[in-house]
Amino acid sequence: MTSHRFIRSSSELSDYLRSIRGAKRIDFDTEFVSDGKYKTELCLVQAATEFGPVLIDPLAVEDMTQFWNRLCDPAVQVTAHSARSEMEFCYKAIGRVPDRLFDIQLAAGFVGIDYPASLKKLVDEFLHIDLPKDETRTDWRLRPLSILQVEYALNDVLYLEGVAAELRRRLERLGRVAWFEEESRDYLARMVTSFTGIGWQRVAGINTLGRRELAIVRELWYWRERKAAGKRRSARHILRDDVIIELAKLKTTDPNRLAELRSIHRRSDAAMYVQELPKIVARGLAVPDFALPEIPVNFSFPNYPIASSWLLAILHSEAKKRGLSPNILAFPQDARELIAHYAGTLPAGVTPRLMTGWRREFLGTLPEEILSGKRSVSFDLNSIDAPLRLD
Numbered sequence: 546m547t548s549h550r551f552i553r554s555s556s557e558l559s560d561y562l563r564s565i566r567g568a569k570r571i572d573f574d575t576e577f578v579s580d581g582k583y584k585t586e587l588c589l590v591q592a593a594t595e596f597g598p599v600l601i602d603p604l605a606v607e608d609m610t611q612f613w614n615r616l617c618d619p620a621v622q623v624t625a626h627s628a629r630s631e632m633e634f635c636y637k638a639i640g641r642v643p644d645r646l647f648d649i650q651l652a653a654g655f656v657g658i659d660y661p662a663s664l665k666k667l668v669d670e671f672l673h674i675d676l677p678k679d680e681t682r683t684d685w686r687l688r689p690l691s692i693l694q695v696e697y698a699l700n701d702v703l704y705l706e707g708v709a710a711e712l713r714r715r716l717e718r719l720g721r722v723a724w725f726e727e728e729s730r731d732y733l734a735r736m737v738t739s740f741t742g743i744g745w746q747r748v749a750g751i752n753t754l755g756r757r758e759l760a761i762v763r764e765l766w767y768w769r770e771r772k773a774a775g776k777r778r779s780a781r782h783i784l785r786d787d788v789i790i791e792l793a794k795l796k797t798t799d800p801n802r803l804a805e806l807r808s809i810h811r812r813s814d815a816a817m818y819v820q821e822l823p824k825i826v827a828r829g830l831a832v833p834d835f836a837l838p839e840i841p842v843n844f845s846f847p848n849y850p851i852a853s854s855w856l857l858a859i860l861h862s863e864a865k866k867r868g869l870s871p872n873i874l875a876f877p878q879d880a881r882e883l884i885a886h887y888a889g890t891l892p893a894g895v896t897p898r899l900m901t902g903w904r905r906e907f908l909g910t911l912p913e914e915i916l917s918g919k920r921s922v923s924f925d926l927n928s929i930d931a932p933l934r935l936d
Contacts, residue, residue, distance in 0.1 A: 549598040555608045572625070575631050582779055583773045587609075589698055593702040632737075636736075649664075657868035679697065683697070761793040842895060856883065860908070865931035911935075920936065
């Protein structure tokens with residue numbers, strides 16, 4: 546077994562943090578359980594520094610705050626892979642995230658690796674090591690941990706620095722360090738916004754709703770959160786997003802009508818609340834016009850689905866040719882914004898993301914040339930991965 550330290554108390558954690566006071570980097574990962582739970586349960590923290598690896602048991606450690614504070618020390622370089630969950634644990638513990646985060650999954654996208662890439666793929670790509678993935682469905686709440694579980698957990702941090710070092714070399718060689726650093730700042734900012742933002746606006750499917758329907762969604766979302774917290778279950782086990790959207794569109798307060806819906810009838814959890822849901826819908830219907838939620842900017846302009854898909858395909862093909870992950874460059878929303886800007890329907894004061902920062906530097910005037918017809922597009926049968934050729 547890989548030599549490591551296993552920490553099971555706050556005092557042990559304090560001793561450990563004192564022992565790595567001079568560490569310049571912390572590579573870390575977590576194991577957690579979220580299935581069917583209202584809140585994701587942190588079960589294990591893995592970390593590695595210049596002084597070696599460590600496992601921290603948050604189920605036994607009384608206070609993890611000191612670890613999260615150390616992670617946010619500006620003098621420490623934090624390295625992780627696909628760090629959204631890790632950043633959320635940190636933010637919810639101390640209200641901050643690290644200033645210096647090197648996410649190897651994000652960095653890999655800037656050197657031509659398709660985003661998002663698994664840790665296993667990146668370790669194999671850069672270090673030529675085949676990581677075993679036998680414990681992906683482990684229940685990390687159980688104790689004691691087996692030797693296989695411990696090795697699996699340690700593997701998630703032992704190779705992060707090696708991969709990060711190779712990625713830094715490639716970023717420098719390609720002249721994309723500044724681009725990656727800019728995207729990293731935006732990446733962290735977007736995550737923090739999602740941790741603190743208005744949760745009901747993240748219900749899948751609200752982009753087609755009007756203000757009255759959004760008011761119903763808002764009432765149903767807050768009701769669902771209260772229920773989920775009380776029962777300590779996943780909110781979506783109480784009422785799925787698609788059911789919320791269906792109720793908002795129907796606007797019915799008739800429990801008999803709700804009981805006839807397949808989405809409720811076949812879901813025992815939702816069926817339990819068939820007498821309660823009409824009251825929640827009624828609250829949304831009773832909201833005065835002046836107090837209705839505004840339609841989010843992202844949904845306040847036409848989608849232009851065909852034009853957006855066409856533009857996105859061209860931009861993705863161009864990114865692929867130039868050694869950049871297409872998903873790093875543009876999402877469908879970015880293409881929709883740019884088309885709306887060109888059509889004159891983008892709200893005043895909104896600048897398309899593809900016309901700012903490193904994306905503008907990468908693309909130059911290419912989008913405008915495509916949309917204006919100055920550049921034509923043809924299909925290149927000899928390049929299947931990036932088949933669209935700009936003439």
